[in-house]
Amino acid sequence: MDTTLPQRFIELSINSLRQVHINPFQMSQTFQQETTPETSPTQLQLKRQPLPLTPRHQETIIAAVDTSTIKIGETSTGIIIAIRGATVWKQNRNYHYTRLGPFIFHITEENKNAVYNNIERAYFNVQYLNSHQSAPNLMQMPTRLASLLERWLQTMLAKTLSDGLILFDGSLTSGTIDTPVQRMREILTTARKNHNTVLAFSKATSLRANGYLITDLLPEREPPYLLETTGVRFKPPTVLLGDVYVARLNKANMAFRLDIDHEVPVEKRMEAVEKLVGNDVLQQSYPETLRLAHILCTFTANEVLAMQHFTTRKHGIQIINRPDMHRLLFGPFGKEGYA
Amino acid sequence: MKLYKKEGNIIQILSFPNENAEKGDYLMIEDADAAKALIVQVIDVQFAAVPGVLEELLRTLPDGGELIQGEDIDPLEIAPHITYIQDASLLICKIRATLENDMLSPSSSWLPSRSQSIIKKISVPSLMKLAKVDGKLPIILGGTKDSSLLTIDASALDGTLNIITGKKGCGKSHLSKLLMVSLVGYKATVVIFDLNGEYSSLGMTQDGKRNMYYDKIHALTPAQNFKVAIDQLHLNVVMGILVHALHLPGTSAREFKHIWKQLRDQGKLTLADLGEAIRNCNCNQHVRDALASRFHSLVNSGFFTDNKAESTMLEECLIKSKEAGGAIVVNLRNTGNIDRQIVVEYVLGKLVDSLQNWKLKAVFLFAEEAHLYLRETYWDDIVTRMRHFGIFTTFITNQPDTIQETIYRQADNIFLFNFTNEHDLDVVSRAARVDAETVRSIARDLPPHHCLTLGRVVRDFPMVARVRALDLKTMGETRLFFT
Numbered sequence A: 001m002d003t004t005l006p007q008r009f010i011e012l013s014i015n016s017l018r019q020v021h022i023n024p025f026q027m028s029q030t031f032q033q034e035t036t037p038e039t040s041p042t043q044l045q046l047k048r049q050p051l052p053l054t055p056r057h058q059e060t061i062i063a064a065v066d067t068s069t070i071k072i073g074e075t076s077t078g079i080i081i082a083i084r085g086a087t088v089w090k091q092n093r094n095y096h097y098t099r100l101g102p103f104i105f106h107i108t109e110e111n112k113n114a115v116y117n118n119i120e121r122a123y124f125n126v127q128y129l130n131s132h133q134s135a136p137n138l139m140q141m142p143t144r145l146a147s148l149l150e151r152w153l154q155t156m157l158a159k160t161l162s163d164g165l166i167l168f169d170g171s172l173t174s175g176t177i178d179t180p181v182q183r184m185r186e187i188l189t190t191a192r193k194n195h196n197t198v199l200a201f202s203k204a205t206s207l208r209a210n211g212y213l214i215t216d217l218l219p220e221r222e223p224p225y226l227l228e229t230t231g232v233r234f235k236p237p238t239v240l241l242g243d244v245y246v247a248r249l250n251k252a253n254m255a256f257r258l259d260i261d262h263e264v265p266v267e268k269r270m271e272a273v274e275k276l277v278g279n280d281v282l283q284q285s286y287p288e289t290l291r292l293a294h295i296l297c298t299f300t301a302n303e304v305l306a307m308q309h310f311t312t313r314k315h316g317i318q319i320i321n322r323p324d325m326h327r328l329l330f331g332p333f334g335k336e337g338y339a
Numbered sequence B: 001m002k003l004y005k006k007e008g009n010i011i012q013i014l015s016f017p018n019e020n021a022e023k024g025d026y027l028m029i030e031d032a033d034a035a036k037a038l039i040v041q042v043i044d045v046q047f048a049a050v051p052g053v054l055e056e057l058l059r060t061l062p063d064g065g066e067l068i069q070g071e072d073i074d075p076l077e078i079a080p081h082i083t084y085i086q087d088a089s090l091l092i093c094k095i096r097a098t099l100e101n102d103m104l105s106p107s108s109s110w111l112p113s114r115s116q117s118i119i120k121k122i123s124v125p126s127l128m129k130l131a132k133v134d135g136k137l138p139i140i141l142g143g144t145k146d147s148s149l150l151t152i153d154a155s156a157l158d159g160t161l162n163i164i165t166g167k168k169g170c171g172k173s174h175l176s177k178l179l180m181v182s183l184v185g186y187k188a189t190v191v192i193f194d195l196n197g198e199y200s201s202l203g204m205t206q207d208g209k210r211n212m213y214y215d216k217i218h219a220l221t222p223a224q225n226f227k228v229a230i231d232q233l234h235l236n237v238v239m240g241i242l243v244h245a246l247h248l249p250g251t252s253a254r255e256f257k258h259i260w261k262q263l264r265d266q267g268k269l270t271l272a273d274l275g276e277a278i279r280n281c282n283c284n285q286h287v288r289d290a291l292a293s294r295f296h297s298l299v300n301s302g303f304f305t306d307n308k309a310e311s312t313m314l315e316e317c318l319i320k321s322k323e324a325g326g327a328i329v330v331n332l333r334n335t336g337n338i339d340r341q342i343v344v345e346y347v348l349g350k351l352v353d354s355l356q357n358w359k360l361k362a363v364f365l366f367a368e369e370a371h372l373y374l375r376e377t378y379w380d381d382i383v384t385r386m387r388h389f390g391i392f393t394t395f396i397t398n399q400p401d402t403i404q405e406t407i408y409r410q411a412d413n414i415f416l417f418n419f420t421n422e423h424d425l426d427v428v429s430r431a432a433r434v435d436a437e438t439v440r441s442i443a444r445d446l447p448p449h450h451c452l453t454l455g456r457v458v459r460d461f462p463m464v465a466r467v468r469a470l471d472l473k474t475m476g477e478t479r480l481f482f483t
Helices: A004-018 A112-124 A129-133 A138-160 A181-193 A266-279 A288-297 A301-315 A325-333 B053-058 B079-086 B124-130 B172-185 B235-245 B250-266 B271-279 B285-301 B314-324 B337-356 B376-383 B385-389 B405-410 B422-428 B436-444
Strands: A025-027 A062-075 A078-091 A094-108 A165-169 A197-202 A225-230 A242-248 A256-261 B002-007 B010-015 B026-031 B036-047 B069-073 B089-100 B103-105 B118-122 B138-143 B149-153 B162-165 B189-194 B217-220 B326-331 B363-368 B391-397 B413-416 B450-455 B463-467
Touching: A004 A094, A004 A112, A004 A301, A062 A094, A062 A138, A062 A266, A062 A288, A062 A301, A078 A138, A078 A288, A078 A301, A094 A112, A094 A138, A094 A288, A094 A301, A112 A138, A138 A165, A138 A181, A165 A266, A165 A288, A181 A197, A181 A256, A197 A242, A197 A266, A256 A266, A301 B053, A301 B079, B010 B026, B010 B036, B026 B089, B036 B436, B053 B079, B089 B436, B124 B149, B138 B172, B138 B450, B162 B172, B162 B422, B172 B189, B172 B326, B172 B363, B172 B391, B172 B463, B189 B314, B189 B337, B217 B314, B235 B250, B235 B337, B250 B271, B250 B285, B271 B285, B285 B337, B314 B326, B314 B337, B326 B337, B337 B363, B337 B385, B337 B391, B376 B385, B376 B391, B376 B405, B385 B391, B405 B422, B422 B436, B436 B450
Parallel strands: A062 A165, A094 B069, A165 A197, B162 B391, B162 B413, B189 B326, B189 B363, B217 B326, B363 B391
Antiparallel strands: A025 A062, A062 A078, A078 A094, A197 A256, A225 A242, A242 A256, B002 B010, B010 B089, B026 B036, B026 B118, B036 B089, B089 B103, B138 B149, B138 B463, B413 B450, B450 B463
């Protein structure tokens, strides 16, 4: 297994923490687990005729990847963040996982480019033009770094797995700041070479057909089934590398946006989803493998405390409490998240 | 350890896994600026309410309930920190005293600094030294968790009412034997109501050799080597037996008194003459029948005799014990219920008599399962009147609810072994020198042979110790069928 990225993550993590020695450390007042927002498409239509699915119980490895990031505190010059990724696979009816991290970084205005570019160089040994142009701002760094780790884990799965299903958290939209088209294309190509099918599930979508969310327009039909969409076009430079479906995989009255690599033939796509239905546990119409990947990488409050303990003990960072300005100014009305 | 919260006289302390504080341990919360320290005892250990622990535990379980197999690549080694936080515990502590200028006071009215206080464990010997639990007559009860000895002073048992209680087979009798032989070692007079015949051989070692107490243990078995010549009995002792043990009504008691005095004046105080006098008594038929039935109970007990040579002089044993110390073991093992009460009435009457006349200075009375032979009115008598005469009682029972509440309220020392039953713990909690939380929390988790000592002997600093072994032939084991 190519371990270049984790090595670089560790090195940069430790180096960045060393720089924080002289800085007081401000406890983060809210622990927000970051998610990437979805861009809006145009001209989208949802076909009303469902594509019925017949579960296929033929033994198939199902693997899923997810990453998570959290801000664990602030310093006078930057932020301290943690990133973790998880890969879960179901084989012989058992779930297995590999968790990578947490990696803790001290990100400042001074080191953010160096950290990001170093990690990116370690990724494909190349830097994509668009990512280089758009140097992330400090607050975007957690998601950008998590995204890098996620793409690396996806690449590793695409390379190592064969004849399997690879589940992504999110869509196959690329050309965004943290997902260059070339990068996503390479992942999908590698997956196809190894006879894998990539299925990307979005927990929430903003795609609408005739003004309604596509996941709300479910026909009166016995699940499992897929609904096809047409006309999903994004404004450049955003490119969609998959076809968008609405997947209702069990009787729970819930459906998810499902992107399937558009280079995969239609029959293969259907077969892949049917194998997923036949092999994985589906909770609320969502694959258990992907749910576990998400759960395993998410940081709990206990872990945040532990990481704060680590940064204090191991790196001697003095913790200070900066007053919460919302609370200070507005008292009980000063809750964050209220307009 | 970090001071977290104080509510009333309960202090909560956050403790981390490497700090190893357990129930029963004593901690000192030292506030250097205030030049004072709080002495607290851990009465419960709980998990600290660390946020996110539930999620942490839940996420490793998929729907099937089996653990997910996996590998954690944790290059920065955060996992030990997670475990460290997750395993943090909250010590619920009871404030026992304040230490100021090397003096202990029961005050808990001040608050030590949360940020500046230093919390450290305090060993039993250090605490005992601070509390001045020392003296010239040490009794080593056993070993504490920190491998030190818990030593009490025999003089702290002097003039006190003690209770040894705990569930069956946890070592109550063993502790009472330890206390008993220790008191005898300090030349005290001890009387034991031995319900199961397990104290008679205390003069022997486990391998059957004589030990240092051999000449000081006087085992008396009623109707065998313990008989009383009828003419040596005082009328008030006989009346006590008839009224309290044999429930003789008042009218009949008056008639008996009359007969007894007549016979004594005539110098004919024998069993035969007493029987004859009752038969020929010129009184109501019912009274005569009542007297006759009681007389037959006395005769049938085998405890009374006309033969002076056959009688064992309890008084002589007591006087012998007065000089060099000794234990009079009244073996009630094969004695019936009524006969047991007769013997107990006699012994207690005799003790009161001897103490009243200053033939004895004081007696330590050990009463096992006293509800089986002690009449109801004696409970109050023992803790009030008899105590003033110099009878200092230790009750030993595995049924704490058989001892009256008034006894608990006045108990000076309680030696508490394991109890799991809530009701039993409730009963013991009524003792004045005990706080209910300590009893409930610590006693429930005591391992066998471990005793929670409360009260005067430990200057109100509850202590847990494993009762030390004795090289005595105890004979207290239960007879078994399969082994």
